[in-house]
Amino acid sequence: MANTTMARSFLQAVSSTEEVTPPLRVVQIEGLAVLKIIKHCNEFLPALVTGQLLGLDVGSVLEVTNCFPFPIREEDEEIEADGANYQLEMMRCLREVNVDNNTVGWYQSTLLGSFQTVELIETFMNYQENIRRCVCIVYDPSRSAQGVLALKALKLTDSFMELYRNNNFIGEKLREKKLSWVDIFEEIPIKVSNSALVSAFMTELEPESPVKECDYDRLRLSTAPYMERNLEFLIDCMEDLSAEQNKFQYYYRNVSRQQAQQQAWLQKRRVENMARKAAGEEPLPEEDPANPIFKPLPEPSRVDSYLITNQISNYCNQINGVAAQSFNRLYLMKALHDD
Amino acid sequence: MSVLQFFPLASPVQSARLHAVVLFNICDGYVRRPDQAGRVIGTLLGSVSNGVVEIKNSYAVPHNESADQVALDVDYHHSMYLSHLKVNPKEVIVGWFSTGLGVSGGSALIHDFYVKELKDAHSSVPPVHLTVDTSFMSGEACIKAYVSVNLTLGDKPLAAQFQEIPLDLRMIEAERIGFDILKTTTVDKLPGDLVGMEASMVRLYSLIDDIYKYVNDVVEGRLPPDNKIGRVLADTLASVPNISPAAFDKLLDDKVQDNVALIYLTSLIRTQLSAAEKLNTAAQTL
Structure with missing residues (x-):
């Protein structure tokens, strides 16, 4: 008897610790994953592409250690099934060479940061059903051409998800929850990490030249096309x-x-x-x-x-x-x- | 009479260019290698144009190595290759990589396998062998690329010789992202717009300072003048377009005005948005 209560309390303890998950504070992404994302997104410009992020969920840090690209999707059921196969195959292969094969989210490229769409939210909801914690890494090639590393890690806020799931997205509920438009997405700070080995190689291989490619990008004077398109989108x-x-x-x-x-x-x-009452009849409801x-x-x-x-x-x-x-x-x- | 023939390098491969992501992938594969494995090998993907092999992508292939034989997981290699082709059909097999310093014993066998693979794919170029010294045996980052040349005695193949080819390690993409991020083991925050701008400005400033100092030194006779450098400097100065001060001021003012107008517009929109939000979510009293 004592045993079973012990066991139960242990179970309870386990389940209670599982319930309390620390909030996600940092997305720690490996240089390898950064490079792979950028390579994939840049190669397929101007098409927008997506891929899967692999990694580990450690406390309040979500580590993204690897990723793989998805083939460009086509509107065909057969090919869609093919895509699912591809995903499984890739995960299996990567596991064989000891890559972390936990899905922690996905990445996508975007045009001038125009990623805030209903589709993104739907994808988030889909992912969230299977994995408790997931992020979406958004990479903007057009902004990166200005010499900035335009990577963003996003997730939906809990309060928004709750409202969205219950289809309660109406004025009264929003007032109740004090949810404003700023609270849909939450941007999570990104940390970049590299293994000591990579770090050694890069230090060794860093060119002597004091001027880097990104300096040229940053100091380029022509911003007009970028601004124009931004304004067009804005309008x-x-x-x-x-x-x-x-x-x-x-x-x-x-x-x-x-x-x-x-x-x-x-x-x-x-x-x-009134008239009925005066006439002595029963009032209507x-x-x-x-x-x-x-x-x-x-x-x-x-x-x-x-x-x-x-x-x-x-x-x-x-x-x-x-x-x-x-x-x-x-x-x-x-x-x-x-x- | 038999003649020992050394085929001159009529190879269609003259040099190779390595993309940063491949190096990262190899290093990652090495860090995650199985317990007893001494080295990691894998397939290199990319494209060939004008004798230059662009190594753009790679994946590790599990293998087993004993004293006199090498077992490569060919199925794995094939299924991974097919998966990669689905994403990017333009990236084909261009060779293979191995960690370690230089070419080692089993390499010839693996190389033969890749030669056959490329022949099956009707490729006209021989595979490139890339070695990455992940243990820093020679005390420096030693990354080399080879092509194999057959040494034959008459018609009989005698040996395969690995000939080193020049390898371009400039890694433009890595520069674009910034070595500051890729070089250190942890970066706590991605640099923002203005931080990067500041770094670039500081670099530019120090460059101008250096040149200024150099020119002064030459003028005062402390350094021997170098015509080559002088010409480069003159060219650089000449590349600044010659615009009359009035026209330049107008150009500058216009640009500045444009930017100010844009900033004004965006602030206005933002104010509107917050006002609209207040109005929209306010309780409707009807």
Whole structure:
């Protein structure tokens, strides 16, 4: 008897420790994975590609030690099944050479940071069903051409996931949870790690030349094409947002019209009831669920408008960042010219 | 009479270029090698153009090695190759790699296997053998590429000779990302836009300083003048376009104005967004 209680308490202890997982603080990614992601994304430009991240989940750190690319997807069921086979085959092969074969998420390339879409959220939900903790690493080749390592590790916030899963994405619930558009995605800081061996090789092989390729990228003066496309995207988003806003206005207008109708109906019914009372008859009920004007109108989901808002703020940040860099370059050029 | 013939290097492979990701992969494979394995070998993928072999990708292949024989997991090699082809059909087998210093005994056997593989794939180029000295036996990073040349006695093959070919280790992609990230064992934070900019500026500044010092030294006779360097400097200075100060100022002002306008626009949008959010989520009192 004592034994079983012991056993149970042990089990309980185990399950309780399993439940309490420390929040994810850092994504630690190996240089190898960084290079592989960049290689894959750059090679297939301008097509957008994805791949799987492999690694380990250690406490509050998610280690990404390797990754492999997915073939470009095609709209064909047979090929889709092929893709699943490919994935299994690749995992099996990598396990054989002792690569960590835990899926910890996926990576994808993006065009000017336009990744905040419903599809991304759906993919997150899919992954989340199978693995407790997953991240999406987003790489932006166009931004990297400016001499920045544009890698981002993202995950959905817990509160957003809960709302999204229950399809509760309406105004009241959002107010309840105090969830604003900033709280959809959570960016997790990235740490890069390299094995001592790699570090030794790279130190040895680092070229003597004081000027690196990334310096050229950074000091390039032409930012106009990048800015232009950013602005174009921004304008598109603004249009989308205003369409969304119209949708809400339409909804609210309908709601208020419905409420006016309900009021009118109620007034009529009351007057009628008064008359019936005076005539000594039974009053009619003050509610009529069969009447179409009492049917609640469905509130449109706010996911889209939240995502668009996110997107817009992302473009704003990018434009701001590049503009700030541009100032640097311009004044540098001025100084050079003055000399 | 039999003649010992050494075929001159009419090989279609003149040199090789190594991409950083391959080196990283080999190192990772070596770190994760099985318990007793002395070395790691694997397949190199890439492309060949104008006699230059671009080594773009690689994967390790499990193998067993004893004193006089080598067993390579051929099935593994094939299935992995097929998987890689699905992703990028342009990357084909160009050779194989091994860790360790230089060519060792079993290498000839493995090399023969890859020669056959490439022949089966109707490739006109012989495989390249890449060795990476992961144990730093020679005290430095020793990475070498070889092609094999057959030594024949008459018609009889006598031996295979591995001939070293030049290997380009410049690794442009690694430079793009920045050696600062790839060189150290841990980087706590990815450098942001302005941090990188600052580093580049500092480097540029120090370069200008160096040149300034050099020119001064030459002018004052402390250093012997070098015509070559002088020409390079003159070329560099000449590459700055000659624009009249007024035109330049206008150009600069325009650009600055553009940027200021953009920043203003983005701040405006952001303010709008936060205002819109407040309005949208506010409780509707009807």
